[in-house]
Amino acid sequence: MPFKRYVEIGRVALVNYGKDYGKLVVIVDVIDQNRALVDAPDMVRGQMNFKRLTLTDIKIDIKRVPNKKTLVAALEAADVKNKWESSSWGRKLIVQKKRASLNDFDRFKIMLAKIKKAGVVRQELSKLKKETTC
Amino acid sequence: MAPQQRKPHVCRNPDLIRGVGKYSRSKMYHKRGLWAIKAKNGGAFPKHEKQAVAAAPAEKPPKFYPADDVKKPLVNKRKARPTKLRASITPGTVLIILAGRFKGKRVVFLKQLTSGLLLVTGPFKINGVPLRRVNQSYVIATSTKVDISGVNVEKFDDKYFGKKVEKKKKKGEGEFFEAEKEEKNTLPQDKKDDQKSVDAALIQSIEAVPDLKSYLGARFSLKAGMKPHELVF
Numbered sequence: 421m422p423f424k425r426y427v428e429i430g431r432v433a434l435v436n437y438g439k440d441y442g443k444l445v446v447i448v449d450v451i452d453q454n455r456a457l458v459d460a461p462d463m464v465r466g467q468m469n470f471k472r473l474t475l476t477d478i479k480i481d482i483k484r485v486p487n488k489k490t491l492v493a494a495l496e497a498a499d500v501k502n503k504w505e506s507s508s509w510g511r512k513l514i515v516q517k518k519r520a521s522l523n524d525f526d527r528f529k530i531m532l533a534k535i536k537k538a539g540v541v542r543q544e545l546s547k548l549k550k551e552t553t554c
Numbered sequence: 555m556a557p558q559q560r561k562p563h564v565c566r567n568p569d570l571i572r573g574v575g576k577y578s579r580s581k582m583y584h585k586r587g588l589w590a591i592k593a594k595n596g597g598a599f600p601k602h603e604k605q606a607v608a609a610a611p612a613e614k615p616p617k618f619y620p621a622d623d624v625k626k627p628l629v630n631k632r633k634a635r636p637t638k639l640r641a642s643i644t645p646g647t648v649l650i651i652l653a654g655r656f657k658g659k660r661v662v663f664l665k666q667l668t669s670g671l672l673l674v675t676g677p678f679k680i681n682g683v684p685l686r687r688v689n690q691s692y693v694i695a696t697s698t699k700v701d702i703s704g705v706n707v708e709k710f711d712d713k714y715f716g717k718k719v720e721k722k723k724k725k726g727e728g729e730f731f732e733a734e735k736e737e738k739n740t741l742p743q744d745k746k747d748d749q750k751s752v753d754a755a756l757i758q759s760i761e762a763v764p765d766l767k768s769y770l771g772a773r774f775s776l777k778a779g780m781k782p783h784e785l786v787f
Contacts, residue, residue, distance in 0.1 A: 524650070524660075524787045525698040528769045 425475040427456065430482045432500055433473040442513070444504060445473070446495070449485050457485065461492050478503055637670030642695040646702035649674065650694040650774045650787070656683050658773035662700050662756060669712045677753035680760070680770045685749055687715050694774075696787045700766070704755030709748075 425431070431447045440463060449457035451467055458473070459465040465488075480498040482491060495501075504510040522530070566585055567575040577585060592599055643649070647663045649672070661683050664673045672690055676683030760766050776782065 520784070521786055523698060524696045524774065524785075525648070525766070525769055528772065529765050532765060532768070 425477060427470065427475065428479065429484050430480045430494075432476050432478040432480065432504075433458070434476060435468070435472055436474050437472045438468075444476075444500070446480060446482070446491065447473075448482070448491070459488070459491055461488070461495065476504070476509070477507070636668065637666075637690060639666050639672075640690065640695060642697070643672070643690070643693075644699070646700045648696045648698040648700060648770070649688070650696060651683075651688060651692065652694060653692045654688075656686075658775055659683050660696070660770050660772070660774060661688075662702070662760075662770070663695075664702065664705065664707045664710075664752070667710070667712050671712070673707065673710055675749070675752055675756065676770070677756050677760070678749050679753060679757060680767060685710065685745075685752060687712075694787050698766075698769075700756065701759040701762075702756070704759065705752055707752065 427447060427450065429447060429449065433445055433447060435441055435443045435445055440460075443460055443463070445458045445460040445463070445468070447456045448459045448465065451457055454471075455467045455469055456473070457465065458468045478498070478500055480494050480500060482494045486494065505514065567577050567582055570576055575582075583589070588599070643663055643666075645663060645665055649661050649663050651657055651659050651661055651674075659676070659681050661674045661676055661681070664675060664685075667673055667687065669687075670690070671687040672693065673685065674683070674688045675685045678684050757767075760770065
């Protein structure tokens with residue numbers, strides 16, 4: 421079981437602790453054994469401990485410590501946002517956020533929709549059961 | 555010159571640091587224009603005569619001196635203010651009632667009465683909650699709003715909901731009790747009409763939103779896995 425996701429310059433990581441929790445950042449330089457210099461379009465470039473980062477599959481092509489402009493251009497070129505939001509991990513996070521922000525009325529509507537869907541599924545199932553008659 | 559148009563007055567002697575003004579006493583005397591007022595009045599600052607103090611009526615010495623010193627109550631300058639309404643509660647908000655006969659019911663907020671209590675209605679046809687007063691503390695405000703513009707709630711106030719004062723009857727058992735029970739149970743027709751008129755406009759705006767009617771008809775309850783401190787209402 422070799423490692424697949426490496427800490428390297430250009431690796432996109434998810435922050436899992438602290439002020440920037442939930443943000444996607446790019447590793448822009450490695451400071452020492454424990455820390456990386458990390459940057460994102462909407463934050464000031466700064467150091468972060470690797471323990472605060474979870475590596476993703478996405479890697480972009482940048483040189484060590486690029487300008488903000490170059491970084492943003494590289495992110496656009498690699499289409500990181502869309503890749504992330506279409507990945508299953510990214511989609512799960514989006515669903516979690518949506519669920520957490522649901523209104524009481526929204527939850528009620530979802531309950532009605534679930535009941536409806538279950539009813540339709542049950543009807544189809546009973547039809548299939550009738551056909552096979554086993 | 556209307557009083558509202560006056561500009562707020564700037565300080566004549568601004569502080570350099572706290573306790574030290576920019577201008578000295580003599581400079582301030584000049585700035586205040588006291589020399590001009592004196593000059594206008596011929597060398598002396600204008601005085602007016604003291605108003606004659608009306609002679610106070612002669613007080614008689616008190617008849618009774620208490621044995622121990624009587625303590626004066628502490629001065630209390632607090633004024634009663636109307637209860638502050640939470641920012642999340644605006645007319646038309648759907649509220650969840652948390653206690654009492656209608657606990658769990660989702661209800662439409664109409665207005666805050668002068669006593670601080672919230673005037674609320676089911677509407678009655680939808681969930682059985684009549685026009686009722688409810689305390690703000692026993693209510694969760696959801697972010698769902700109902701259009702309340704067609705409803706007239708001017709006539710409702712705390713007196714409308716107060717208990718009816720009964721005429722004092724002579725004490726007599728037997729017949730007296732039976733008669734009382736009959737009177738208490740019926741709701742006067744004008745209150746029923748008020749309910750209908752308020753609900754008519756409300757129900758129309760409720761039916762305009764899909765599922766809102768069944769939402770208001772259902773009770774709220776916490777299910778497994780729901781964490782109230784994490785829920786968004």
